[in-house]
Amino acid sequence: MQADPLPLSTLIEQVLTHLRQAGHRLVTVESCTGGMICGALTSLAGSSDVVEGGFITYSNEMKISAVGVPSHILDTFGAVSEETACCMVEGALENIHNASLAISVTGIAGPGGGTTDKPVGTVCFGFAERCKLPRSHKLVFPGDRSSVRDATVRHALQMLLSC
Secondary structure (H helix, E strand, O other), X not given: OOXXXXXXXXXXXXXXXXXXHHOOOEEEEEOOOOOHHHHHHOOOOOHXXXXXXXXXXXXXXHXXXXXXXXXXXXXXXXXXXXXXXXXXXXXXXXXXXOOOEEEEEEEOOOXXXXXXXXXXXXXXXXXXXXXXXXXXXXXXXXXXXHHHHHHHHHHHHHHHXXX
16 A cells, blocks of 8 residues: 655645755756646745746747757657756756756646657656756656646656755
8 A cells, every 4th residue: 555645735845945955946947737846836935045947848949949959859859858858957057047956847748649659648857956967767647637747746846855
């Protein structure tokens, strides 16, 4: 039997405390969540000492113009790829000089848009600390659009706890 997950508000508090203690300033770059990660973090008072801000890069054009994802990366690997997720965090840190940490998400929340290689629920996560190589991973979450987006936010917050 799996334990119930922490309430989202508790997880957010833990992330903010952790980032504050580590001296980090965070920037998010979100596609499939449309700003939900940054919105969750900024739902609590005092988050401004940790959260620098966020980019919502829902379209490929925004990924290119806002955070500098090279068009050849999008053409070669697609918007939903670990390569794109890494470029998203690199671009955010290049643009936001006060940030020391960046997290990105790009995925297919559904109900349409999935393929055999990238089914609905596929989400790629990028993570980078300033002056370190970015890292990424891909997960496939079950459920409808709302479930995929909520699971993506929760997973991103868990990632931030482990930085």
